[in-house]
Amino acid sequence: MITAYRANGESVVISAEKPPASMPSDVVWVDLLRPDKAEDVLVESFLGIEVPTREDMKDIEPSSRLYTAKDAVFMTASLVCKAESGHPELTDVAFVLTKGLLITVRYDEPKAFDLFTAAMHRIPGGCATGTVLVTRLFETIIDRTAEILEIAVAKIDTLSLQVFGDRSGKRRPPHYLEAKLLDVASHHRLVAKTRDSLASLSRVMTFLYTVPTIQENRDARELCRTISRDIQSLSEHAAFISGNITFLLDASLGLIGVEQSAIIKIFSIASVVFLPPTLVASLYGMNFVHMPELQWTLGYPLALLAMVVSAIIPFYFFRWKGWL
Template sequence: MIVLYDARGESLALDPAHPIDALPEDIVWIDLLRPSREEDALAERLLGIEVPTREDLKDIEPSSRLYMTDRAIFMTASLVCRAEGEHPVLTDVAFVLTGNRLVTVRYDEPRAFALFRAAMPRIQGGCPSGVILAARLLETIVDRTAEILEEAVAKLDALSFKVFDRNTGRKRRPPQYLEARLLDVALHHRLIAKTRDSLASLARLVVFLQSAPFMEKEKEAQALVLVVARDIQSLSEHAGFIFGNITFLLDASLGLISVEQNAIIKIFSIASVVFLPPTLVASIYGMNFEIMPELHWHLGYPMALMTMLVSAIVPFFIFRWKGWL
């Protein structure tokens, strides 16, 4: 799908079945979403440049993601997509500045694009050029990334309360409670890892854009890009801090699981020690010796039972007195 936008956000969808001969003069943004071969060919004919394909976007070489030609500047960034679900992914988006227009090529729908489309009519002065539009779009992408990090922090706080809640005793926790929390930690780890990768790619893109020759004449875009660069830097540091909290939460959860397992082993160990003296008494009186006076006593059997009971109770209270129970 090819959608054209003017400086005020008014849109026009192009149909390859009814192509146009030239782009309207007021168009500053051409957005290609999952373009077909016919749509790629139409965009290339109208723009006079090669449009990056899906295979081009997947190339991880820096020289393939950030480069200039005589007619355009090509930039590719990885953006976080589906951050609200359990399986966030990175989607590669191409930003192409050619002439006075911005061309975006994407095969997924990051939420930042929908937010920017909705905000375009409210931008004071509009987006008169492609580079200004690119700067404002990058600003929206960074704002969306900040929102993802804020939501992740709130969810991590809730998860921390679940792991360290003092009112939730071990006896009242269902089986595998902490093991299930480990899966939650893994989901947050995946989201923050994807966000950090996205911020790294955006940082490289912004540095490359700042070094473009035409940026010296675009004072407004230059100021916007500088703000975006600072925001990316601060968000990268914040993402690193969140990553450290996730690591702590993971280590703490594993430690609590180890403590619970040790408590179970401790119970079995104490039980074996408590029942060891009665076992010794029973073993003695289970021997088939000919001379064993207690076997002929009328109270021999009750005495043996009482001895076994006392030998079990005495170690139990000793353990309680020592604080081992």
């Protein structure tokens, strides 16, 4: 889908099946969401540039993700998407700055884009050119990244209280801490994806700052500096959160080890308690003349039943206690 945006935030959907004669002159941003070949060709015919494909954006070499060609600046950044779904992912987004126009190519829907399009009309001074628009868009992306880290911090604080528990002495469900390890892994994945995204954005902003059109625009240049400082601060904050997650993981494993040691201690005590009766039975066994049970008609089946019951009762008791 091709969506063209004017400086005031108004959008126009351009169809490859019924294409216009030319790109509207007041358009400052062309957003391609999951474009097909026909839409790529249409935009290329309008702007005279080569639109990056999904394969182009997957290249990890900086020289292939950040470059200039035919007076157009090509940048590819990895952004976090589906942050609140429990399965966060990184999606590559291409930013092309040419002739005062911004073109973005994406195959997923990071929330930052929706936030930016909803607030375009409220940007002070508007977005008269793609140069201003791209810096404002990156500012929104960084704000969204900061929000993702705040969400992660809140979830980790809640998880920490759940892991260490309260002082009421209430018994936890069986395998409670083992289940929390999955939550720790989920939070670690989110923070790791966010750190990868910040590293990518840092390289993009360093490259964007050197672009002549950015250097010529004082506001855009200062905003680039501010964004770079924010990225550095967020990277340090993400590293701190990652350290907290590591501590939480170690603490969870330690508590699991303590619980398992307590269970083994109970088993050891039970073994010691039953050892003397077992010793007596081993020594004397059935070596008595007067044993009333020898005359019982149902003695043998009752003995078998007692064996089964003596095995089942401890099994369900241990399960009820959460030891199995």
